[in-house]
Amino acid sequence: xxxxxxxxxxxxxxxxxxxxxxxxxxxxxxxxxxxxxxxxxxxxxxxxxxxxxxxxxxxxxxxxxxxxxxxxxxxxxxxxxxxxxxxxxxxxxxxxxxxxxxxxxxxxxxxxxxxxxxxxxxxxxxxxxxxxxxxxxxxxxxxxxxxxxxxxxxxxxxxx
Amino acid sequence: xxxxxxxxxxxxxxxxxxxxxxxxxxxxxxxxxxxxxxxxxxxxxxxxxxxxxxxxxxxxxxxxxxxxxxxxxxxxxxxxxxxxxxxxxxxxxxxxxxxxxxxxxxxxxxxxxxxxxxxxxxxxxxxxxxxxxxxxxxxxxxxxxxxxxxxxxxxxxxxxxxxxxxxxxxxxxxxxxxxxxx
Numbered sequence: 001x002x003x004x005x006x007x008x009x010x011x012x013x014x015x016x017x018x019x020x021x022x023x024x025x026x027x028x029x030x031x032x033x034x035x036x037x038x039x040x041x042x043x044x045x046x047x048x049x050x051x052x053x054x055x056x057x058x059x060x061x062x063x064x065x066x067x068x069x070x071x072x073x074x075x076x077x078x079x080x081x082x083x084x085x086x087x088x089x090x091x092x093x094x095x096x097x098x099x100x101x102x103x104x105x106x107x108x109x110x111x112x113x114x115x116x117x118x119x120x121x122x123x124x125x126x127x128x129x130x131x132x133x134x135x136x137x138x139x140x141x142x143x144x145x146x147x148x149x150x151x152x153x154x155x156x157x158x159x160x
Numbered sequence: 161x162x163x164x165x166x167x168x169x170x171x172x173x174x175x176x177x178x179x180x181x182x183x184x185x186x187x188x189x190x191x192x193x194x195x196x197x198x199x200x201x202x203x204x205x206x207x208x209x210x211x212x213x214x215x216x217x218x219x220x221x222x223x224x225x226x227x228x229x230x231x232x233x234x235x236x237x238x239x240x241x242x243x244x245x246x247x248x249x250x251x252x253x254x255x256x257x258x259x260x261x262x263x264x265x266x267x268x269x270x271x272x273x274x275x276x277x278x279x280x281x282x283x284x285x286x287x288x289x290x291x292x293x294x295x296x297x298x299x300x301x302x303x304x305x306x307x308x309x310x311x312x313x314x315x316x317x318x319x320x321x322x323x324x325x326x327x328x329x330x331x332x333x334x335x336x337x338x339x340x341x342x
Contacts (some may be wrong), residue, residue, distance in 0.1 A: 002302070004301050004302045005211070017222055022235060026229065029228045030225045032224070033227045040218070043180045046180050047183055048208070050187055050336035052204050054201060057202075091293070093217065095303040096211070096212065098303070110309075119296070120291045131266075132266035137331060140330055141286065144323045145323065152315045152316060155309055156186050156315065160308060
């Protein structure tokens, strides 16, 4: 049993009941959105399950801790930051990946940096950001976010 | 309105299913060629699958509810005119509500700027949208634990505000000076 999951589900279903009491049509629309999001991410969820299985079954712990562990020092942080910037995967499936790395030798600093660049920086969405908000804005926001992500990672290593 | 919201969700890409099939075949081959890894592989996969199954219904319902109840118009109306500490808080909160994918946020941010929101609040709104989404924080809590999630959330909020301030210092006149896309 997992308390976090139970609390989150309880909150969600309470919200659903309140929503149903206020507006039946909107609640049906909300469930439709939920179902569509589910269908969209289903293959990605199964993919991450398979990949984590392969990774944990075949990649030796030593390799992970060499690349992303405490002894990798700043190189590991930069590797994690670059990977997070370039990859375009939903954060929903990024956390299982992150915790698998963490449990198998990666440092908190590297994992926190990876999650932060993954969400804050979008190489894939960059052209759209530039089109809507201008080149200078997009470059500045993404560039600063990269530095900030590394700082957050380093501070996380100090705090935890 | 409801129609529009439902359509914003992208359909499943058939490529995703192909990649999944490929990864399953690769995994199967690896297990056949290198016996002895079955236990570790299956245990890791099972653990993740069980945890995801536990948390997924609640997360999906949250996303659905917020998408339907918090309209884009509501966000623009409230964020366009507020400034100061209240503006920062509103940008954080409206960014964090799960109202859609990032590509929806860029045009929305441009609209906010036109309605009078400050450059720094536009940056805060966008960054909050990208990295402190409520469902995302829930999944982080589930997998990474309370102290990791809280520490990263606090640091992220702090640095998002600093980033906003810095971007505003560098390009305060945005969008006028650099409005035309290249």
